[in-house]
Amino acid sequence: MNTAFSEEDLAFQQEVQAFIKQKYTPELAARAANPKTFKDAQIEWQKILFEQGWIAPNWPAEYGGTGWTPTQSYIFDNERAMAGISDVVPFGLKMVGPVIYTFGNDEQKERFLPAILSSDDWWCQGYSEPGAGSDLAALQTKAVLDGDDYIVNGAKIWTTYAQHADWIFCLVRTDSSGKRQSGISFLLIDMKTPGIEVRPIHTIDNYHSLNEVIFKDVRVPVANRIGEQDAGWTYAKALLAHERVSIAEVANSKRNLAEVKKLAQQEVNGGQTLYSDTAFRSRLAETEIELMALEYTELRVLASVSRGETPGPESSLLKIKGTEIQQAIQELRMQIAGYYCGVLGQDDIGHEFGSAARQAYMYGRAASIYGGSNEVQRNVIARAVLRV
Amino acid sequence: MNFDYSEEQVMLRDSVQRFVQSQYEFETRRSIAESETAMSAENWAQFAELGWLSIPFDEQYGGFGGDIQDIAAVMEEMGKGLVIEPFFANVILFGGLLQNSGNDALKEKYIPQIIDGSLQGAYAFVERQSRYQSADVLTSANKQGDNYVLNGTKTVVFNGANADVAVVSARTSGGQSDEDGISLLLVDLSSDGVSRQNYRLMDGQLVANIEFKDVSVSADNLLGAEGQGYVLMKAAELQGSVALAAEALGIAGKLNELTLDYTKTREQFGTTISTFQVLQHRMVDTFMEYELLKSMLFRALCSWADGDDEFELDVRALKAKLARSGKLIGDEAIQIHGGMGMTDEMSVGHYVKRLMTINAIFGDGDYNQQQFVQLQDSAA
Numbered sequence: 151m152n153t154a155f156s157e158e159d160l161a162f163q164q165e166v167q168a169f170i171k172q173k174y175t176p177e178l179a180a181r182a183a184n185p186k187t188f189k190d191a192q193i194e195w196q197k198i199l200f201e202q203g204w205i206a207p208n209w210p211a212e213y214g215g216t217g218w219t220p221t222q223s224y225i226f227d228n229e230r231a232m233a234g235i236s237d238v239v240p241f242g243l244k245m246v247g248p249v250i251y252t253f254g255n256d257e258q259k260e261r262f263l264p265a266i267l268s269s270d271d272w273w274c275q276g277y278s279e280p281g282a283g284s285d286l287a288a289l290q291t292k293a294v295l296d297g298d299d300y301i302v303n304g305a306k307i308w309t310t311y312a313q314h315a316d317w318i319f320c321l322v323r324t325d326s327s328g329k330r331q332s333g334i335s336f337l338l339i340d341m342k343t344p345g346i347e348v349r350p351i352h353t354i355d356n357y358h359s360l361n362e363v364i365f366k367d368v369r370v371p372v373a374n375r376i377g378e379q380d381a382g383w384t385y386a387k388a389l390l391a392h393e394r395v396s397i398a399e400v401a402n403s404k405r406n407l408a409e410v411k412k413l414a415q416q417e418v419n420g421g422q423t424l425y426s427d428t429a430f431r432s433r434l435a436e437t438e439i440e441l442m443a444l445e446y447t448e449l450r451v452l453a454s455v456s457r458g459e460t461p462g463p464e465s466s467l468l469k470i471k472g473t474e475i476q477q478a479i480q481e482l483r484m485q486i487a488g489y490y491c492g493v494l495g496q497d498d499i500g501h502e503f504g505s506a507a508r509q510a511y512m513y514g515r516a517a518s519i520y521g522g523s524n525e526v527q528r529n530v531i532a533r534a535v536l537r538v
Numbered sequence: 539m540n541f542d543y544s545e546e547q548v549m550l551r552d553s554v555q556r557f558v559q560s561q562y563e564f565e566t567r568r569s570i571a572e573s574e575t576a577m578s579a580e581n582w583a584q585f586a587e588l589g590w591l592s593i594p595f596d597e598q599y600g601g602f603g604g605d606i607q608d609i610a611a612v613m614e615e616m617g618k619g620l621v622i623e624p625f626f627a628n629v630i631l632f633g634g635l636l637q638n639s640g641n642d643a644l645k646e647k648y649i650p651q652i653i654d655g656s657l658q659g660a661y662a663f664v665e666r667q668s669r670y671q672s673a674d675v676l677t678s679a680n681k682q683g684d685n686y687v688l689n690g691t692k693t694v695v696f697n698g699a700n701a702d703v704a705v706v707s708a709r710t711s712g713g714q715s716d717e718d719g720i721s722l723l724l725v726d727l728s729s730d731g732v733s734r735q736n737y738r739l740m741d742g743q744l745v746a747n748i749e750f751k752d753v754s755v756s757a758d759n760l761l762g763a764e765g766q767g768y769v770l771m772k773a774a775e776l777q778g779s780v781a782l783a784a785e786a787l788g789i790a791g792k793l794n795e796l797t798l799d800y801t802k803t804r805e806q807f808g809t810t811i812s813t814f815q816v817l818q819h820r821m822v823d824t825f826m827e828y829e830l831l832k833s834m835l836f837r838a839l840c841s842w843a844d845g846d847d848e849f850e851l852d853v854r855a856l857k858a859k860l861a862r863s864g865k866l867i868g869d870e871a872i873q874i875h876g877g878m879g880m881t882d883e884m885s886v887g888h889y890v891k892r893l894m895t896i897n898a899i900f901g902d903g904d905y906n907q908q909q910f911v912q913l914q915d916s917a918a
Contacts, residue, residue, distance in 0.1 A: 151607055151836065152843040153539045221539060435911050439834075439855045446833035446840075450541050467826050525819070532818040535825055536798055 153449060155221070162222055166229045173198050174235055182236065185357065189272075189314050196238055196269035205267055206243055213251045213259070214267045220456040224449075231401030239311065242266040242273035245389060246319040249336065253377040253385045262317075262338065276306040276320035276339070276363060277386070284526045286321070287330040287383065291365060293322040293337060300324075300337065300375070302345075302368040308520070312348045312361035315341050325380050336382035338374040345369075355512035356494055390522075397465055397521075398472030400445045406479045407438060413486045413503065424486055437478045444471050463534035466527040473517040473524060480511040541836050547611040550604075553588055554612050558619030564885045567620055571742030575700055577623045586655030591629055595637055599649040606777055607839050610784035617788025620885070620892055622742055624660075627697035628652065630781050632659030635705045635722065635774050639761035644724055648703070660701035662692035662748055663771060670901035672707070672771050674715045677750065679708035679723060681757070681764075686710070686723060688731075688753040696899075698746030699736040701727055706750070710765050722767035724759040725750070741892040775900050776853045780842070782896045783835050783856050786864055789889050789896075790828050793871040796886050797821065800875055817874060824870050827863035834859045854910040861903025864893045 155163065174195065181191035199205040207223040209215030218226070230237070238244070247266045250258055265271035282288040291304025302322055312318065318339050325333030339346070345368035351360040377385055414425040414434065424430045451464045484491045487507045490500030494508075501507075518524040532538055543551060561581075570578045585591050593608050595601025602608070609630060616625060633652050636645055636659075651657035668674035677690025688708055695704065705722050712719025725732070731753040734746040762770050798821055801812035811817055838852040846852075868890040872879035875886055882888075901909070 151541055151543065151839050153840040154844045155539075431911055432907065435858075435907050439858050439907070439910070440830070442837060442852070442855050443830040443834040443859055446837040447829060449539065450833060450836065453539050453541050456539070464829075467829060471826060471830065528819045528822040529815075531822045531825065532815075536812070536818060536821055538798075538802070538812040538818055538821075 155225075159221055159225060163225050163229065166226050169202065169204075170229060170233045170235070173202075174233060179234065189311075192236065192239060193269050193272075195235065199238070200268050205238065205269070206247065208244060209247065209251065213247075213263055220452050224452050228401045228404075231399075231405050234405060237402075238269075239272070241275050241310070241315075241319075242269075242271060242317075245275060246273050246317075246338070249319070249376060249385050249389050250338075252388065253336075257373070258338075258376070271316045272311070272314050274309050274312045274315035274318045274341075274363075276309060276318045278306065278308045280305060280307050280362075284523050287334070289321055289323060289334065291320065291322045293324050293335060293370070295324075295372070296369075298372050299369040300335075300372065302337070302339070302365045302370055304365050306363040306365075308351070309348075309361045309363045310359050312341070312363050313350065313358070317341060318363065321382050321386055324382075331383040333380050334382040334386075335379050336376040336385050337370050338376065339365075339368065339370050340374075343368050343370070353513070354515070355509045357509055357513065359513070398444055398448050398468035399476060400441065400448050400472065403441055403472070403475050403479055404445070406476075406483075407434075407441060410434070410479055410482045410486065413483065413501075417486050417488070417501075419488075430482075430485070434482060437475060437482065440471070440478070441475050444468070444475060447471070463531045466522075466530045466534075469521065470518075470524045470527050476517055477511075477514050480507070480514040483507040484511045541840075543607070543611050547608055550590070550593070550608060551611040551615055554590070554615035554619075557584070557588070558615060558621065562619045562621065564620075564888075567622060568888075571622050576738065576742060576744035577700065581623050582655050585623065585625065586653065590625065591655055592653040594629065594634055595649050595653060596645075599645060600653050601637075601649065606780055606842050609777075609781050610835065610839055613781045613784035614788040617785035617892075618792045620789070620888060624658065624697035624700065624743070626778070626781060626785070627661065628657075628659050628701075631661040631696065631774055631778055632701075632703075632705055634777060635661060635761060635770055636724075638770055638773055639722070641758075641761055643758065644761065648724070658697060658700045658702050660695050660697040660704040661774065662695040662698065662704045662706045664692060664694045666691070666693050670905045671715060672775060673717045673720060673768055675707050675709045675720050676714060677706065677708045679710050679721055679755070681710070682754075684757050686721075686755045686757060686760075688723065688725065688750040688755055691747060691749045693747045694739075695746045695748050696743065698734065698748055699744040701746075703727060704748065705761060706748075707767060707771060712765070717768040719765045720767040720771070721764050722761040722770055723755045724761060725753065725755050729753050729755070739895055741895040742888070743895075776850060779853050779857050779900045779906075780835070780838050782899055783831075783838070783860050786860050786893055786896050787828070787831055787835055789893050790831060790864060790867045793867050793886060793889050793893075794821070794824050794828055796889075797824070797871045797874050800878070804876075811874075820870055820874065824867045827866050831859060831863040851910060851913050854906045854913060857901065857906035858903045858910060861897050861906070864897055865903075868893050 178191055181187040196205060204216055206214055207216045207218050207226060211217035243266060250262050277286060279289050279291060281290060293300035293302045318341055320337045320339055321334050322337055323333055324335040345366045347364040349362045350358050351362060353360055415423055417424045448468060451461050455461060484507050487501055487504040490504030491508050493499050493504040495505055589602060590612060592600060592602045593604040597603045636648055648657060663672050665676055679686040679688050703724055703726050706725050707720055707722055709719055710721040731751040733749045736744055736746045738744055801817055802810055804811050834856045838856045841849045841852045871886050872890060878884050879886055
């Protein structure tokens with residue numbers, strides 16, 4: 151039992167560090183941190199990764215993946231997060247891309263994969279509906295065949311960054327007669343198609359990332375259907391099974407915790423720093439210890455993936471504990487901000503981090519809801535591990 | 539990177555597992571715990587035969603040459619079986635101190651006797667006022683000629699009732715809580731001036747308070763240099779904590795298993811209670827805590843193997859995590875067993891009591907988290 155990196159891994163780590171230092175300039179970092187310039191900065195960074203050939207570590211090499219070992223992917227992700235760089239927008243590269251190269255036909259692979267890799271197409275995900283949240287199979291958006299097209303009617307909700315998106319991948323109902331899961335198809339829909347309306351959802355973080363997407367008689371070519379009609383649920387589920395190891399976002403949390411420590415060392419209350427305040431420090435230590443345990447849980451899963459095993463219910467554990475820890479760190483940052491935790495949008499008042507801490511905290515409440523709420527994840531573990 | 543036990547470690551683990559499954563039924567364990575010595579001499583002889591008593595010792599003394607990972611593999615299985623024989627107190631603590639002591643004459647004399655099962659040893663380091671600060675030592679050892687004269691009382695000495703000899707921490711210089719000035723002496727407990735008060739702890743083990751009144755101990759029995767005993771004590775504390783955490787992991791897994799099995803057979807409201815989502819989610823939480831505790835143990839074992847200077851930090855974090863996970867898992871096991879969880883007849887309460895005892899050894903969660911914080915500050 152050991153976790154020492156090999157010589158090759160250490161060399162790779164240095165290569166990644168050097169690359170990030172050279173390419174992720176402070177100027178780019180500043181634009182990425184500003185909501186107004188976020189999208190362009192994100193795409194610019196993704197294109198830099200694409201040119202380097204590092205945009206899709208999770209893809210097979212034949213489709214443009216890196217061919218890295220799981221350990222190399224872990225190292226890359228860790229270095230990226232420690233440098234404060236956001237992960238790639240997942241909808242194209244981590245969600246629909248794998249579905250297309252696994253279940254799509256050759257024409258679809260040729261048509262969609264290059265623009266996903268180059269980040270020329272921005273994707274969003276059309277799964278949830280007003281009446282289908284944790285119970286996804288209850289979805290009602292209908293697609294009716296009409297010649298070479300489907301005509302789609304319905305509404306998707308909680309669609310992150312739909313306002314930026316060129317394409318949306320959707321689960322739609324093509325048959326209501328049998329079992330709920332068996333009448334669902336997987337469609338790729340151009341967001342410029344007439345009949346699509348994007349309505350912003352204003353959220354408790356005073357920010358706009360979520361949307362409702364309304365479909366009114368939207369014509370979608372049958373050529374945009376992945377795999378067989380009525381088999382979409384299978385494809386969507388396979389995607390979930392391949393859920394990435396980094397679902398726990400340990401690297402991001404390590405980075406955030408390090409920042410929180412630094413802020414606590416600067417913030418003074420009654421002549422002493424928050425960092426030397428026993429109560430605060432004890433909460434901080436408790437969170438750090440949980441993160442240390444989670445980090446090794448992630449490494450254990452990584453080691454089993456390296457041996458070619460498919461992660462099972464561990465993914466749910468990583469998701470539950472990962473989000474709990476993210477939220478705990480957000481809470482610590484809010485606490486440090488004190489009075490200024492409520493500042494809206496201005497970073498020149500009080501602490502420069504007050505507004506960002508508030509936004510991260512409020513948006514962070516979503517982490518235990520999206521991607522299968524933590525309660526649904528507990529059901530998954532109950533079925534798989536407890537066998538009840 | 540790998541998190542697997544080696545082939546040798548798996549063999550060790552399997553041998554403990556076989557013993558527990560075939561010869562250590564809960565009722566057998568109960569009668570051993572209730573016996574006068576709270577251990578079985580036959581079992582101890584068998585442990586010697588199976589080679590378990592040789593694990594941490596150098597090959598030159600007939601040992602297995604094992605390390606902390608070997609010990610963890612064994613301790614986890616002992617936890618599952620709630621093995622009450624003093625493997626931890628005798629082999630790991632007392633034996634570990636000897637092994638690390640650098641006193642070749644003592645090693646040559648005593649290690650073979652530990653290995654063949656003929657010697658019971660103990661480590662006497664707790665005092666009434668010390669709580670978890672093992673450097674808080676009032677017991678004194680004054681040099682007179684070639685001997686030390688030992689005075690003081692040690693409390694909660696594990697295996698203290700059965701022990702023939704004990705390693706005793708005593709102050710040879712310095713103030714009450716100074717790390718410098720503590721010396722470790724190996725004391726024959728049949729010496730004049732030694733008296734014991736034996737008593738049982740809630741986990742069934744027999745321990746002792748040992749009083750030393752003008753006990754004469756040869757200076758040859760010094761482990762390490764005079765006044766420099768704390769280094770050895772610290773190593774024993776860290777390695778002992780890892781061993782206990784492995785035992786606790788075995789117990790935690792067993793508690794989860796017993797509880798889950800119970801919910802699948804217990805019927806209320808016309809159905810097995812395992813079908814209730816409220817219980818399922820709580821059992822998922824205890825499952826997660828078990829996995830996190832295992833990860834934390836692996837973290838400490840790996841930092842040991844990788845030679846990280848983070849080892850001490852990882853051990854403190856492990857012990858702190860153990861306190862939290864153990865509390866949740868133990869509480870839920872009793873609660874979900876309902877009234878049956880309250881009975882002495884069921885094993886679940888006995889596992890919980892061992893887990894609680896472990897929690898207090900080398901400091902509870904708060905203490906270890908405080909140590910964790912101090913370590914970070916001293917590194918900064």
